[in-house]
Amino acid sequence: MSADYDIIVIGGGIHGVGVAQAAAARGHSVLVLEQNTLASGTSSRSSKLIHGGLRYLESFQISLVYECLRERELLLKIAPDLVRLVPFHIPVFKETRRPPWQIRIGLSLYAALTGFDPHGRFKCVPKDQWQNLDGLTTHNLKAVYQYFDAQTDDVALTQAVMNSALSLGAELSLHSQCVNVELGQDDCTVDYEKDGSVHSCHARVVVNASGPWVNHVLDRFTPGLPQRTVDLVQGSHIIVDGHLERGIYYMEAPQDHRAIFALPWKDKLMVGTTEHSYHGDPAAVVPLQEEKEYLLAGLAHYFPAYENLTTKDIVDAFAGLRVLPVGDGNAFSRPRGTVLLTDRPQKPRVLSVYGGKLTAYRAETDKVLHCLSSSLPERKPVADTRRLPLQP
Numbered sequence: 001m002s003a004d005y006d007i008i009v010i011g012g013g014i015h016g017v018g019v020a021q022a023a024a025a026r027g028h029s030v031l032v033l034e035q036n037t038l039a040s041g042t043s044s045r046s047s048k049l050i051h052g053g054l055r056y057l058e059s060f061q062i063s064l065v066y067e068c069l070r071e072r073e074l075l076l077k078i079a080p081d082l083v084r085l086v087p088f089h090i091p092v093f094k095e096t097r098r099p100p101w102q103i104r105i106g107l108s109l110y111a112a113l114t115g116f117d118p119h120g121r122f123k124c125v126p127k128d129q130w131q132n133l134d135g136l137t138t139h140n141l142k143a144v145y146q147y148f149d150a151q152t153d154d155v156a157l158t159q160a161v162m163n164s165a166l167s168l169g170a171e172l173s174l175h176s177q178c179v180n181v182e183l184g185q186d187d188c189t190v191d192y193e194k195d196g197s198v199h200s201c202h203a204r205v206v207v208n209a210s211g212p213w214v215n216h217v218l219d220r221f222t223p224g225l226p227q228r229t230v231d232l233v234q235g236s237h238i239i240v241d242g243h244l245e246r247g248i249y250y251m252e253a254p255q256d257h258r259a260i261f262a263l264p265w266k267d268k269l270m271v272g273t274t275e276h277s278y279h280g281d282p283a284a285v286v287p288l289q290e291e292k293e294y295l296l297a298g299l300a301h302y303f304p305a306y307e308n309l310t311t312k313d314i315v316d317a318f319a320g321l322r323v324l325p326v327g328d329g330n331a332f333s334r335p336r337g338t339v340l341l342t343d344r345p346q347k348p349r350v351l352s353v354y355g356g357k358l359t360a361y362r363a364e365t366d367k368v369l370h371c372l373s374s375s376l377p378e379r380k381p382v383a384d385t386r387r388l389p390l391q392p
């Protein structure tokens with residue numbers, strides 16, 4: 001059977017569009033099937049940070065942080081209108097669990113992992129400047145560290161990567177739900193539902209980049225394939241009227257000392273995120289009342305100007321699902337890197353993407369293409385994703 005495409009990608013989140021861009025840049029024909037609209041899953045519900053992930057140093061995820069910092073630098077260059085460097089502040093209070101020396105060590109390591117790039121610099125904000133920090137309480141405040149990371153618009157970034165893929169010849173079909181995949185000896189037949197009818201197409205390989213639906217999609221394969229068991233962990237954000245002029249604040253939630261962020265977001269103020277185990281339909285995830293209260297309490301604790309806010313003052317809220325492959329330790333301390341699972345070690349026909357970070361999508365999709373190279377025909381590369389500009 002002749003293949004219509006070298007690759008069919010299931011899922012139009014950041015990983016799916018990243019694979020499409022990487023594949024098209026290598027000269028492959030590629031189709032993305034998205035059941036809804038681009039970035040309608042987790043890729044529109046993130047904290048919108050392009051960051052190394054300072055807190056992952058605590059769980060020794062050094063290579064993840066290194067990779068993310070490298071990708072951050074690259075995105076700052078190729079997507080300057082979508083990814084911008086922002087000052088982050090870490091206030092340390094008497095009751096903060098992580099003492100100043102620990103934060104200083106973390107930031108020093110973070111700076112080292114950037115190769116002591118100017119973007120890795122950090123400082124202690126002098127006491128006489130604390131009153132300029134957007135109304136941050138100074139009660140029991142011992143120190144404030146400032147460093148830099150980047151912020152993006154996750155939906156716009158996903159669209160920009162897809163536009164780049166389209167300009168290289170990739171195809172996209174929205175509102176197209178993959179309902180069945182049949183595996184042949186060296187190819188796959190993909191059935192998808194669009195506008196009430198079922199369409200079929202063939203590819204040499206299928207990339208399952210369906211985020212929290214990853215195992216639901218694998219359930220549709222004939223013959224059936226092994227899956228990684230995953231925990232889905234819900235993370236919510238709230239948006240309220242407010243302003244943060246000085247950048248982002250990275251704080252310990254007063255209730256349980258977890259990291260939470262307060263961020264400027266489109267002329268408003270966004271606070272996130274929570275961590276709750278989730279066991280339902282991924283499409284049905286919504287912020288819980290208790291998550292909204294938790295985030296409001298965190299904001300009010302550090303910024304007294306917001307202490308009278310109630311959940312009625314929340315102008316928007318959204319929840320997303322982290323996909324954490326089951327391994328050692330509890331879900332919340334599990335590695336946040338991507339796991340790539342193929343149907344067979346040689347000449348894979350199917351590759352599933354589990355978990356990962358918005359920040360590292362480009363590096364991960366390079367790995368996807370590398371894993372699939374033995375199944376794909378030789379094509380003439382037409383571009384290099386490290387150099388392709390991304391525009392909103």
Ligand SMILES: Cc1cc2nc3c(=O)[nH]c(=O)nc-3n(C[C@H](O)[C@H](O)[C@H](O)COP(=O)(O)OP(=O)(O)OC[C@H]3O[C@@H](n4cnc5c(N)ncnc54)[C@H](O)[C@@H]3O)c2cc1C
Pocket residue numbers: 010011012013014015016033034035036037038039040041042043044045046047048049050051176177178179209210211212213217233234235236273319320321322353355356357358359360
């Ligand atoms: C709360 C939270 C905060 C986060 N914050 C950050 C952050 O600040 N920085 C960072 O780097 N990372 C962050 N992440 C991680 C990052 O958001 C995710 O790793 C990334 O968005 C996952 O993208 P994805 O493409 O794998 O999945 P998704 O974006 O979920 O895309 C999967 C797509 O597949 C589609 N799909 C599913 N089933 C089918 C089907 N049968 N047929 C066709 N299409 C289908 C869905 O509609 C969906 O659009 C965060 C994650 C969460 C949950």
